[in-house]
Amino acid sequence: MEIETAYRPGLIAEILQLHMDYYAPVWGLGSTFEAYQARNLGDFLAQYDANRDLIATVRHEGRLAASMVVDLTEPDAGQLRWFIINDALRGRGLGRTLMEQACAHLDGSGVVRAWLSTYRGLDAALHLYGRFGFVRLSEEPDPWGSDLRYQVWERVRPTAG
Template sequence: MDGDRDLFLTAWIGDTLAGSATLDRTITGGDGADGEVARLRWFIVSDAARGTGVGRLLLSHALAFADERGYRLVWLTTFAGLDAARHLYESHGFRLVAETGEDKWHGGVGEQRFERRVDDDGPARAAGT
């Protein structure tokens, strides 16, 4: 963890942990954009906090951090079927770029990769947003 390039956020409702997000700079995101790539490695909101805006706030802060540091690509992996999370990602400019039916966790779900790319005009937006 390097505070100049990596981020660890927590959100609290009173004394209760409501969610967290972790973003870290990666050597490469698989496209050769060395040094300009970050991974949203961890993003979770408690069941009790879902629908309160906590997730949107965490994701917005993480992406603002990435933009301030000039990360041209932010990527994440998640499980297929998490529709509310997918909507949140897409509303923040992420696009589904890969999907596999491979079940790495033995839970009966495939894996998805989402990417948010930034060009000279700012973050790329998903179609229709």
């Protein structure tokens, strides 16, 4: 499997579909969540700079099967966004590979801290975030009205030495 690191036409729809294929049936998230993600994807891509940000995707059997974005539009902190892997590719080390690439991009960018938002219950992802130096900062009720617990995690760039 090859990781692509560039924008391609239709990417908003593909990343959104990948998320809804998982979050709707598994977690019961619906139109409000989908609209929020669509707006955020659109806002990000409207400001996307290939020399600053990172879009990493993987295709499997012709369809988008994994995505991860490093959003560096804010000068003081990076954001890890839209990290998801299709069920067919889970357990193959792809998450680790994407996280390695994301953290290398963050560290090379000069930002000192990065953050992400996620949910309690996404155990494999939470474990991976911890392995790469992210720590949970907060947990609160899900803004979409589900029983999920919304979490914010942060990583401070490791210092040489």
